[in-house]
Amino acid sequence: xxxxxxxxxxxxxxxxxxxxxxxxxxxxxxxxxxxxxxxxxxxxxxxxxxxxxxxxxxxxxxxxxxxxxxxxxxxxxxxxxxxxxxxxxxxxxxxxxxxxxxxxxxxxxxxxxxxxxxxxxxxxxxxxxxxxxxxxxxxxxxxxxxxxxxxxxxxxxxxxxxxxxxxxxxxxxxxxxxxxxxxxxxxxxxxxxxxxxxxxxxxxxxxxxxxxxxxxxxxxxxxxxxxxxxxxxxxxxxxxxxxxxxxxxxxxxxxxxxxxxxxxxxxxxxxxxxxxxxxxxxxxxxxxxxxxxxxxxxxxxxxxxxxxxxxxxxxxxxxxxxxxxxxxxxxxxxxxxxxxxxxxxxxxxxxxxxxxxxxxxxxxxxxxxxxxxxxxxxxxxxxxxxxxxxxxxxxxxxxxxxxxxxxxxxxxxxxxxxxxxxxxxxxxxxxxx
Numbered sequence: 001x002x003x004x005x006x007x008x009x010x011x012x013x014x015x016x017x018x019x020x021x022x023x024x025x026x027x028x029x030x031x032x033x034x035x036x037x038x039x040x041x042x043x044x045x046x047x048x049x050x051x052x053x054x055x056x057x058x059x060x061x062x063x064x065x066x067x068x069x070x071x072x073x074x075x076x077x078x079x080x081x082x083x084x085x086x087x088x089x090x091x092x093x094x095x096x097x098x099x100x101x102x103x104x105x106x107x108x109x110x111x112x113x114x115x116x117x118x119x120x121x122x123x124x125x126x127x128x129x130x131x132x133x134x135x136x137x138x139x140x141x142x143x144x145x146x147x148x149x150x151x152x153x154x155x156x157x158x159x160x161x162x163x164x165x166x167x168x169x170x171x172x173x174x175x176x177x178x179x180x181x182x183x184x185x186x187x188x189x190x191x192x193x194x195x196x197x198x199x200x201x202x203x204x205x206x207x208x209x210x211x212x213x214x215x216x217x218x219x220x221x222x223x224x225x226x227x228x229x230x231x232x233x234x235x236x237x238x239x240x241x242x243x244x245x246x247x248x249x250x251x252x253x254x255x256x257x258x259x260x261x262x263x264x265x266x267x268x269x270x271x272x273x274x275x276x277x278x279x280x281x282x283x284x285x286x287x288x289x290x291x292x293x294x295x296x297x298x299x300x301x302x303x304x305x306x307x308x309x310x311x312x313x314x315x316x317x318x319x320x321x322x323x324x325x326x327x328x329x330x331x332x333x334x335x336x337x338x339x340x341x342x343x344x345x346x347x348x349x350x351x352x353x354x355x356x357x358x359x360x361x362x363x364x365x366x367x368x369x370x371x372x373x374x375x376x377x378x379x380x381x382x383x384x385x386x387x388x389x390x391x392x393x394x395x396x397x398x399x400x401x402x403x404x405x406x407x408x409x410x411x412x413x414x415x416x417x418x419x420x421x422x423x424x425x426x427x428x429x430x431x432x433x
Contacts, residue, residue, distance in 0.1 A: 028092035028167070029187035037062035043086035043166060053296065054081030069171070069181040076176050078376070079334060080296040084123075084170035089188045095161050097190045104193045105135075105159075107167050108151035108200070110184035115174065116144040117304070117357070118335055120181065121206065122152045123168040124188070126159050137203035140357035147184065150201040153193055175334025204355045205277075207338075213279060213351065216397035223265040225384050225394060226314040230328070231257040233319040242285050242381050246346055250387040251285045252394075254300060254372040255379030259332070261305065261322070262394050263312070263369035266362060269400065274359040278398030280370065284348040288379040297376035299339045302352050304361070305369040307331040332371050342380045347392075350382075359398055 030047075037060065038046030047067075049058045056073040071083050097103055107122050123136040135157055139150040159165055167188050171181065227240040237258075242251050252260035280302065289298040308322045308331045323331045337358055343350045354370075361367035374380070383392035 027094060027187075027189050028089040029185060030087070031065075031185045032062065032067040032183060033065060034062065037067055042088075044088045046087070048086045049083070050086060051081060051083045054078065056081040056083050058083040060085050063182065066182050066184045069169075069183065071171055071174065071179045073174065073176050074178060078296070079173055079176055080339075080375070082170055082172040084168045085183075086166055086168045087186070088164060089167045090126075090159070090163060090165035093165060093188065094190050095159055095163060095165070098157070099160050102192055102194055103190055104154045104196075105157050105165070105188060106151060106153040106191045106196055106199075107186070107188045108149065109169060109186045110147055110149045111141070111169075112145055112147045112182045112184075113141050114144060114180040115177075116146075117142050117306075117333065117361070118174055118179075119172070119204070120150070121170045121172065122150060122203075123170065124152070124154055124157065125166050125168070127164040128158070133206055136206050137199070137201070138206050138355075139201040140204060140355070142357065142361075148201070150203070151199045152201075152203055153191065153196055153199055155193075173335050173339075175329055177329065177334070202356075204357065208277065208353055210351045210353060211277070211279060213281065213397055216278060216399055218269075218398050218400060220264050220266065220269075220396050221390060222262050222385050222394040224312065224314045225252045225260065225262045226312075226317060227251075227253045227258055227260055228317075228319040228322065229258050230319060233323075236316055236318050238314045238317075240381075240384075244286070249285050250384040251381040252372070252384050253379070253381045255288070255374050258374075259319075260372040260382070261312075261369060262372070263305070264362065264396060266365070269363050272363060273401040274356050274363065275399045275401045277356055278354045278359050278396055280352040280354050281395050281397060282342075282350045282352070282372075282382045283392040283394075284343055284350060285346060285381045285383050286379075287342050287344045287348075287381075289342075290377060294376070296339065298341075298378045299375040300342050300350070300352075300378070300380055301339050301373045301375040302337045302354075303335070303371050303373060304333040304337060304358060304367045305331065305371050306333050306367065308368060310365075310368050332373070336375075337370070339375050342378070354396065354398075359396070362396075 040046035041048050047060050049060050051058050055076040056071050058071045060067060060069050069085060073081055105124050107124055118141050119138045121136055121138045125132060135154045137152045141148055227237040229237060240251055240253055242249050254260050307326055312322050337354060338352050340352050385393035
């Protein structure tokens, strides 16, 4: 075989590099560039809008090169609403290819929001889906006005020729205001999962199983905790106590108009990177709630503290002094980190999963702490740091990245790039005489 001339070889390399760099056309893709956004309430032949679990009004409208989701939740009361756009995408997909081993669906979108931090989720389902938490991932949007590319690759998605496949993107529990999400594009492909690369966002599992507390190497106990009452904003309630047959205990409390504020000192971990979700551990002193089973009722709603005085003194602070007179939604994120039931019984442990983005904002000082708020009718008290010598105080459990560990994600991308480059060159062997 003759050696290829230098110019020919150079040309092949450039052509292959261009092939790798160019995006592969999606099997379904909407760039929202048309003059009119196709609409269909069912999602079958256009985009549908669906809301529930509250009083939220949504719309999806065409914009200049992108589409816009709007949600008006100002008439809602409890903040447990959801709103999503839906589109049937199966007509554009090669579902026979999905039956081949190792093939999955991948949905991708480029979006920006007018409020942050906020989360959205991506979801794929069929007419046979019964578990609507499967093939669903959440995505943390940390900055207002920033375009984010997010994607989700399914695992074990069951669909074939003749099935209906729907793609959805949802907003959930954003608060009681007016909100907007711009959508640059949404695409769905059948991909070979091993070669598709890591998902973008990155994805945050929705309500993952609670991890074993012993699996975490780092523990930080709360540095300050106190109860505030939004109905009595000028009163310091740091000496909130419970007195009953079990004696007297210093507690923080969430119930009615009361909110518990918690903050930590992460000075020793400055610059560290979180590895995986962590846990917030709370120790129950008392719990009061109805025995009636109602969805999203009688739970503890855990939220980020986004504003207020960073280093408040629990001995003197009130809601007024802490919040500096700012509205509640500018101080406490109205979208929860998690809603979760409280473990009953004196000494009971409640473990709440805290995702990577929230933990990282805490370490970086962008989030100033965590607030415990009531969702529905509940009165929950947890041991404060002043009681039991601090042994039962709230603590965060987590792991941090090992700086010596290899960047497996980068290695994967690099090896994949090399593999695809070689495959591309093999297509041009016929040029050799």
